[in-house]
Amino acid sequence: MAQKTAPDSTRRSERSRRAIYDAALALVAEVGYAKLTIEAIAARAGVGKQTIYRWWPSKGAVLLDAFLDLGEQASRAASENAGKAEAETEIPNTGDLEADLKYVMRATVDEFNDAKYDAPYRALAAEGLLNPELGAEFVEKLLEPQLQLFVKRVEQAREAGHIMPHIDPRIALELWAGPLAQRWLMRSGPLTHDYVDTLVEYALYGITPRPASS
Amino acid sequence: MAQKTAPDSTRRSERSRRAIYDAALALVAEVGYAKLTIEAIAARAGVGKQTIYRWWPSKGAVLLDAFLDLGEQASRAASENAGKAEAETEIPNTGDLEADLKYVMRATVDEFNDAKYDAPYRALAAEGLLNPELGAEFVEKLLEPQLQLFVKRVEQAREAGHIMPHIDPRIALELWAGPLAQRWLMRSGPLTHDYVDTLVEYALYGITPRPASS
Amino acid sequence: MAQKTAPDSTRRSERSRRAIYDAALALVAEVGYAKLTIEAIAARAGVGKQTIYRWWPSKGAVLLDAFLDLGEQASRAASENAGKAEAETEIPNTGDLEADLKYVMRATVDEFNDAKYDAPYRALAAEGLLNPELGAEFVEKLLEPQLQLFVKRVEQAREAGHIMPHIDPRIALELWAGPLAQRWLMRSGPLTHDYVDTLVEYALYGITPRPASS
Amino acid sequence: MAQKTAPDSTRRSERSRRAIYDAALALVAEVGYAKLTIEAIAARAGVGKQTIYRWWPSKGAVLLDAFLDLGEQASRAASENAGKAEAETEIPNTGDLEADLKYVMRATVDEFNDAKYDAPYRALAAEGLLNPELGAEFVEKLLEPQLQLFVKRVEQAREAGHIMPHIDPRIALELWAGPLAQRWLMRSGPLTHDYVDTLVEYALYGITPRPASS
DNA sequence: ACTTAAACGAGACGGTACGTCGAGTCTTACC
DNA sequence: GGTAAGACTCGACGTACCGTCTCGTTTAAGT
Structure with a gap:
C-alpha cells in the first residue's frame, strides 16, 4: 500500500x-x-504538480477527496446551525414509510438536478466504472453510506410490521435507488418528482394485482 | 452532420x-x-490514422460501432443456426411472468459476468456518462432496445391480467433492470442468479404485507 | 546507429x-x-518539441548543426561575392610563412573576440569536453578542417625548404593553435595580435639560442 | 562574497x-x-541539501573545492613521506632543459590518462568555459600554479643562457602546455610520451632550418 | 480497358499533457 | 545557530497522443 518511501x-x-x-x-x-x-x-x-502527485495517484482520486471534503464541510456547517446533529444524516420516520421515502427521493432528485453536484458526482461515477480501485472507494465512501440510510429506515418499518419479515432491506432499497441512479447516469428518462413517487409505490406494493386491498 | 466535404x-x-x-x-x-x-x-x-478520423469523431464512437457490429454478427449467426429468427430478440412468454423474467435476468447476469462483453460495454457506459451525445446513442442503440423487450413482455402480462392495469411498463421494468445495472456498473454488490430472482419477486409482489394472499 | 524506426x-x-x-x-x-x-x-x-527530438539527440547536437549551417551559409555567401571560390578556405601563400601565419592568426583572434561566434563556439567546445560523441563530431566537423588548412600551408613551406624535412606538420601547427585555443577557452590570458605574433615567432625559430644566424 | 547574513x-x-x-x-x-x-x-x-547551498553557490564550486582538497591531501601525504617538502611542487633542474621538460610532460600525460583525475578535472574545465567566475577560479587555483612551475624553470634556463634573453617565459611555456591541453580536452589526437617529446623539441629548437647546428 | 479522383497507408507536423527529476527555498525538530 | 530531513513551488525533461496535414499508392466508378 505504501509506494516508494511514503511521504x-x-x-x-x-x-x-x-x-x-x-x-x-x-x-x-x-x-x-x-x-x-x-x-x-x-x-x-498555485501549487507545484509534484505536490499533487505526492499525495494522490490520479485526477480521479483528487476529485473524490475534494468531493468528500465538500460533503464534510456541508454537514459540518449543518451541524453548527441547528442543534440537531443528524441533519441530512437520517431518513425521517413519521410512521408513514411511503411518505418518508417519497420525501427523501424527491430531495435526491433535486440534488441530482443541481449542476453543482452533478458534474463531479457524475465524473466520479464514470471514473469508478473503469477504475476498480477508485470505484470501490466511491461506493464505500459515497454510495453505500447513502444507501445505508435506506436500510435503516426499512428495518424500522419492518419492526413496525409495515414490511414483510423475510424482505432483505439491502436489496429492497435498490428497487427505488437503482432505477433513479440509472436514469440519472444514463439519461435514459426524465428525473421528476412524479417518477420517484411512482417508483416508491411500485416497489412497496408490487405491480401484480393484490386480492382485497382495502 | 456533414463536416467539410463529407467523404x-x-x-x-x-x-x-x-x-x-x-x-x-x-x-x-x-x-x-x-x-x-x-x-x-x-x-x-494496419490503417492510417486519417481513415479513422475520416469516419468517426472519437474513440468512443469507434468502440460503439464496433460493439454494435459485434452484436449484429452474433444475432446474424444465431439466426442462421435455428429457424427461429427471433433468437435472443424476444422474451419468452410461457404465461408465467415471474419465471420468464427470472430466466431472462439470469441470462443477463451471465452476460455481464462474461469478460468479453464486460470490457467494451462498461467502457461505453462510462464514456456515455460524460459525453451526452455518445450517451444518447448508447441508450438509443443498446440500452433502450433491450429495455423495450421487457416493455413488450409486461404489456403482454397486463393484457393477461397478471399486472395491474394502471402500471406503466416502462417504469415497472426499471424495478429490476435498474438495480441490476447499478450493481454491475458500480460493483456495489454480487451479481448472482439468487439476487435477480429476489429482485423479480420483490418487484412483482412488493415488499409490504399483502392481505390474505391465497 | 539507427534508433527505433528512424524517421x-x-x-x-x-x-x-x-x-x-x-x-x-x-x-x-x-x-x-x-x-x-x-x-x-x-x-x-514555432515548432513542436517532438520535431526537435525526432531529428537531434540533444541540445548540443542542435547547436552544432546550427553552427555548422551558419558557417556554410557564410562561405556560400562569400563564394557568390568574389570570383575566388577559395575565400576563407585556404591560407595565403606569399612565400613568407611567418607573415602568412601571423595574418591568419590575427584574423582568428578577431573572430574569437566576436561575440557572435564566441557564444555558440564556446558552448560547443564545453559540451564536447563532457560528451565524447559530440566532442568527436565537433573536432571532425569544426576543429580539424581548420587545422588542416595549417597542415597544408606547412607542407607547402616544407617543399619550399622553409621547414625542416623531419617536422610533422600536424604537430607543428599545434605550437601556435594549441596556445591560442587554451587562452581563448580558459581565459588564461589576453588574446591580442601581439600575442599570436609572438607565438608564431617562437614556434618557427624556437626559444633556444641559434648559432650565427645570418 | 557574503550572501544574506553570511553563515x-x-x-x-x-x-x-x-x-x-x-x-x-x-x-x-x-x-x-x-x-x-x-x-x-x-x-x-548523508547531509541536508541546505548544508551544501549554505556554503557553495553551485555544483561546480563544490567540485572545484573537492578537487583542490584532493590535491592538498596528496601533496600533504607526499610531504610526510620524503623529507623533501617540494615534492611535485617544482620542476627538476638537472641543467638539461629538454630532458627536464620531457620528464615533467610525460608525467603530466600519465596523469591526464588516469581516469581518477580525468573526470573531475575535465568537468571543471568544461564548467569553467561557460561560467566565467568558476573559470577564473579554476585558472587561478589549478591551472596557473602548474604553469608557473614552467615559468620558473624557463627563467632558470634563461639565466643559464639556455634560452634566448628576449623570450617571455609565460608565453614560451604555452608552446608545449597549450597543445597538450588541447589534445587532452578536445580528444583531437593521441596523448603519448612520444607526442610530448616532439612538442618539447619543436618548441625549443623551432621548426625552421638552423644554420650550422653543432 | 482506361482514366481519374477519392480513399487509403504512412507518418511528419504543431500542440497539450503526461509523470518524473532536480533546483533552490522554507519549515520543523534536534543537538 | 548549524544541521538532517524533507515538503514546497517552479521549470524543464523526454514521451505519448492528439487531430491536421501532406505525401505517394491503390482502387473502384464512370467513361
Whole structure:
C-alpha cells in the first residue's frame, strides 16, 4: 500500500490541500472531467504538480477527496446551525414509510438536478466504472453510506410490521435507488418528482394485482 | 452532420472498417478503455490514422460501432443456426411472468459476468456518462432496445391480467433492470442468479404485507 | 546507429529546420548555453518539441548543426561575392610563412573576440569536453578542417625548404593553435595580435639560442 | 562574497564538509558531471541539501573545492613521506632543459590518462568555459600554479643562457602546455610520451632550418 | 480497358499533457 | 545557530497522443 518511501503526512501543507480541492471542483464544473488536467489544477491552486502527485495517484482520486471534503464541510456547517446533529444524516420516520421515502427521493432528485453536484458526482461515477480501485472507494465512501440510510429506515418499518419479515432491506432499497441512479447516469428518462413517487409505490406494493386491498 | 466535404461512403473500404472494429475490441480488452488510443487502433488495424478520423469523431464512437457490429454478427449467426429468427430478440412468454423474467435476468447476469462483453460495454457506459451525445446513442442503440423487450413482455402480462392495469411498463421494468445495472456498473454488490430472482419477486409482489394472499 | 524506426528524412520540413537553427543560435546568444532549453528553442521556432527530438539527440547536437549551417551559409555567401571560390578556405601563400601565419592568426583572434561566434563556439567546445560523441563530431566537423588548412600551408613551406624535412606538420601547427585555443577557452590570458605574433615567432625559430644566424 | 547574513564558518561541521567532498568526487566519477546533482551529493554524503547551498553557490564550486582538497591531501601525504617538502611542487633542474621538460610532460600525460583525475578535472574545465567566475577560479587555483612551475624553470634556463634573453617565459611555456591541453580536452589526437617529446623539441629548437647546428 | 479522383497507408507536423527529476527555498525538530 | 530531513513551488525533461496535414499508392466508378 505504501509506494516508494511514503511521504510524511504530518508535514503536509493544509493550505495546499484546500487550494487543490477548490481548484479541482471549480475546474471540473468549468471544463468537465475529460478536459480536467492535473496541470490545470496545480496552476489554478498555485501549487507545484509534484505536490499533487505526492499525495494522490490520479485526477480521479483528487476529485473524490475534494468531493468528500465538500460533503464534510456541508454537514459540518449543518451541524453548527441547528442543534440537531443528524441533519441530512437520517431518513425521517413519521410512521408513514411511503411518505418518508417519497420525501427523501424527491430531495435526491433535486440534488441530482443541481449542476453543482452533478458534474463531479457524475465524473466520479464514470471514473469508478473503469477504475476498480477508485470505484470501490466511491461506493464505500459515497454510495453505500447513502444507501445505508435506506436500510435503516426499512428495518424500522419492518419492526413496525409495515414490511414483510423475510424482505432483505439491502436489496429492497435498490428497487427505488437503482432505477433513479440509472436514469440519472444514463439519461435514459426524465428525473421528476412524479417518477420517484411512482417508483416508491411500485416497489412497496408490487405491480401484480393484490386480492382485497382495502 | 456533414463536416467539410463529407467523404463518399460508397468508396469506403470494408476491409479497413472490419480491421478497425477488430482492433478496437481487442485493444479495449487488452489495455482498457482509458489506455485505448486511436494511434494504437490504427497501428493494430494496419490503417492510417486519417481513415479513422475520416469516419468517426472519437474513440468512443469507434468502440460503439464496433460493439454494435459485434452484436449484429452474433444475432446474424444465431439466426442462421435455428429457424427461429427471433433468437435472443424476444422474451419468452410461457404465461408465467415471474419465471420468464427470472430466466431472462439470469441470462443477463451471465452476460455481464462474461469478460468479453464486460470490457467494451462498461467502457461505453462510462464514456456515455460524460459525453451526452455518445450517451444518447448508447441508450438509443443498446440500452433502450433491450429495455423495450421487457416493455413488450409486461404489456403482454397486463393484457393477461397478471399486472395491474394502471402500471406503466416502462417504469415497472426499471424495478429490476435498474438495480441490476447499478450493481454491475458500480460493483456495489454480487451479481448472482439468487439476487435477480429476489429482485423479480420483490418487484412483482412488493415488499409490504399483502392481505390474505391465497 | 539507427534508433527505433528512424524517421524518413525525405519528408522533413525544411522550414522547421531553419527556424530551429535560427532559434537555437539566437537563444544561446541571449541566455547562454546552460540556460538554453529545448522547450525554449521549440517555442521560439514555432515548432513542436517532438520535431526537435525526432531529428537531434540533444541540445548540443542542435547547436552544432546550427553552427555548422551558419558557417556554410557564410562561405556560400562569400563564394557568390568574389570570383575566388577559395575565400576563407585556404591560407595565403606569399612565400613568407611567418607573415602568412601571423595574418591568419590575427584574423582568428578577431573572430574569437566576436561575440557572435564566441557564444555558440564556446558552448560547443564545453559540451564536447563532457560528451565524447559530440566532442568527436565537433573536432571532425569544426576543429580539424581548420587545422588542416595549417597542415597544408606547412607542407607547402616544407617543399619550399622553409621547414625542416623531419617536422610533422600536424604537430607543428599545434605550437601556435594549441596556445591560442587554451587562452581563448580558459581565459588564461589576453588574446591580442601581439600575442599570436609572438607565438608564431617562437614556434618557427624556437626559444633556444641559434648559432650565427645570418 | 557574503550572501544574506553570511553563515558563521567557525561553527561549520568539518565532518559534513569531508563527506560532501568524498561524495562529489565519487559521484562525478560514477555518473559524470552532467548527471551529477546536488541532491545526489547530499544524499550520498548523508547531509541536508541546505548544508551544501549554505556554503557553495553551485555544483561546480563544490567540485572545484573537492578537487583542490584532493590535491592538498596528496601533496600533504607526499610531504610526510620524503623529507623533501617540494615534492611535485617544482620542476627538476638537472641543467638539461629538454630532458627536464620531457620528464615533467610525460608525467603530466600519465596523469591526464588516469581516469581518477580525468573526470573531475575535465568537468571543471568544461564548467569553467561557460561560467566565467568558476573559470577564473579554476585558472587561478589549478591551472596557473602548474604553469608557473614552467615559468620558473624557463627563467632558470634563461639565466643559464639556455634560452634566448628576449623570450617571455609565460608565453614560451604555452608552446608545449597549450597543445597538450588541447589534445587532452578536445580528444583531437593521441596523448603519448612520444607526442610530448616532439612538442618539447619543436618548441625549443623551432621548426625552421638552423644554420650550422653543432 | 482506361482514366481519374477519392480513399487509403504512412507518418511528419504543431500542440497539450503526461509523470518524473532536480533546483533552490522554507519549515520543523534536534543537538 | 548549524544541521538532517524533507515538503514546497517552479521549470524543464523526454514521451505519448492528439487531430491536421501532406505525401505517394491503390482502387473502384464512370467513361
